[in-house]
Amino acid sequence: MKLGIENIPHHWIEEIVNLAGERIVVVDREGVVLYINSAYCEFLGTTVENAIGRPVQDVIENSRMHIVAKTGQEELASLQPINGSEMIANRYPLIINGELVGAVGTVMFRNPEDWLSYKNKIQHLVEELNYYKTKAERNSKSKYYFSHLVGDSPSFTAVRKLAERVSSSQSAVLLLGESGTGKELFASAIHNNSTRASFPFVPINCASIPEHLLESELFGYDEGAFTGAKKGGKKGHFQLANRGTIFLDEIGDMPLAMQSKLLRVLQEREFLPVGGQKSIAVDVRIIAATHRNLEKMVEEGTFRQDLYYRLNVIKIEIPPLRDRNGDVELIAINLLEKLGRKFYRKGIKLSAEVVERLNQHKWQGNIRELENVLERSINVLDGKIIELAHLPLYLRDQETVNIPVKIDERESVNVADIPVQPLKETLAQVEKKAILNALSAANGNKQEAAKLLEIGKTRFYEKCKLYNIH
Numbered sequence: 001m002k003l004g005i006e007n008i009p010h011h012w013i014e015e016i017v018n019l020a021g022e023r024i025v026v027v028d029r030e031g032v033v034l035y036i037n038s039a040y041c042e043f044l045g046t047t048v049e050n051a052i053g054r055p056v057q058d059v060i061e062n063s064r065m066h067i068v069a070k071t072g073q074e075e076l077a078s079l080q081p082i083n084g085s086e087m088i089a090n091r092y093p094l095i096i097n098g099e100l101v102g103a104v105g106t107v108m109f110r111n112p113e114d115w116l117s118y119k120n121k122i123q124h125l126v127e128e129l130n131y132y133k134t135k136a137e138r139n140s141k142s143k144y145y146f147s148h149l150v151g152d153s154p155s156f157t158a159v160r161k162l163a164e165r166v167s168s169s170q171s172a173v174l175l176l177g178e179s180g181t182g183k184e185l186f187a188s189a190i191h192n193n194s195t196r197a198s199f200p201f202v203p204i205n206c207a208s209i210p211e212h213l214l215e216s217e218l219f220g221y222d223e224g225a226f227t228g229a230k231k232g233g234k235k236g237h238f239q240l241a242n243r244g245t246i247f248l249d250e251i252g253d254m255p256l257a258m259q260s261k262l263l264r265v266l267q268e269r270e271f272l273p274v275g276g277q278k279s280i281a282v283d284v285r286i287i288a289a290t291h292r293n294l295e296k297m298v299e300e301g302t303f304r305q306d307l308y309y310r311l312n313v314i315k316i317e318i319p320p321l322r323d324r325n326g327d328v329e330l331i332a333i334n335l336l337e338k339l340g341r342k343f344y345r346k347g348i349k350l351s352a353e354v355v356e357r358l359n360q361h362k363w364q365g366n367i368r369e370l371e372n373v374l375e376r377s378i379n380v381l382d383g384k385i386i387e388l389a390h391l392p393l394y395l396r397d398q399e400t401v402n403i404p405v406k407i408d409e410r411e412s413v414n415v416a417d418i419p420v421q422p423l424k425e426t427l428a429q430v431e432k433k434a435i436l437n438a439l440s441a442a443n444g445n446k447q448e449a450a451k452l453l454e455i456g457k458t459r460f461y462e463k464c465k466l467y468n469i470h
């Protein structure tokens, strides 16, 4: 007997799909319906004959299948109103022999009660999955080497050489640079080039953790340290990084009280978990990073001078992209390869005009901004060459090259509703709204929301803190 679907007579397949309770649609790269099963058509109030060969948007209300067929990005469990019911839609890119050829979509559950019972059943599995996903992401994030740090400009080459040279030392490293310049990549490359490479690299973003949780995140806690503390306590990042490297990103955002505790670990090489009685010894190399001016913060009294000296043993200043002559094109080509793999779109190139425009731009958001621009361009691209027309508006219009402001219907504000008040307050209101909108569009995923807003995650966390958004 054959080992596949060939054993099933072809005319059974439709019935099997219908029995499985799924409503299925298949579209090609242009979003044209190639197949839709009768159960789905029944639900839509149409017929298979009517639906086949038509653009999917004309057949299914609020469909996003044509988008998935272009981007290659799957969309799972997204809510889709059809015929007045909230449906749960799953949309998968259809990849055959490594090439994106279309998309497959299913919808299920006619009513929210069914969804709730399903959700309760799988909730713990989802949580478990998320836990392993985060862990896997963290592991893969630490896998950068100096060869991943693309750039040939003299300013960047000098910095990369310095970082390479100091990676074998055990001293603390302080990475300075604007948001999106690659500080985390540098930290990871230093770790992987050091004698600690076979031990963990543990990154922690000091700005993204609420102040009251930072201590237990860094140093862990003992059983019974506070109400709700896990049985058996919890290990902190310092303990997890033992014999490896801890990367303290956005160290400039660490509250003063925590700075004192961190200083103690650096001096004594041991720490006390929250609620603990016994100190734990650790052997950890520290790499800290910030986009803030720590010297100024020391002068202003918001950063401890003694801690600054402890961290500033080896200072590495990563240049902003606009000061890296010739690197933009090189990095863009590298990012296109990476994005090509992510979206199953191989061989995408930049037109000469686009290269020129990218070289002219000031890149306030550095490589992260460049990455977002390219990702967006790929999403609106049909062929293989990114032309000026595919760039976001603020890059297309030379007059406004350095003003990355994006206004579209989603972000527009009804001016008539705004009371007369100081401009600052109005701007804050709009900013908060934009953040909430992005969070809701990203299903609460902060990194994704920051990406949608085209700002760095650090700035995003700062804004959330400022507007009390949890």
Ligand SMILES: Nc1ncnc2c1ncn2[C@@H]1O[C@H](COP(=O)(O)OP(=O)(O)OP(=O)(O)O)[C@@H](O)[C@H]1O
Residues within 6 Å of the ligand: 148, 149, 150, 151, 177, 178, 179, 180, 181, 182, 183, 184, 185, 186, 249, 291, 331, 334, 367, 368, 371, 456, 457, 458, 459
């Ligand atoms: N030299 C480089 N070559 C290729 N890609 C890079 C390079 N440097 C950074 N990137 C990419 O740019 C993005 C931003 O890098 P990273 O997160 O390391 O910046 P950062 O300085 O730590 O930012 P932040 O301060 O906002 O946390 C990442 O997606 C990273 O993969």
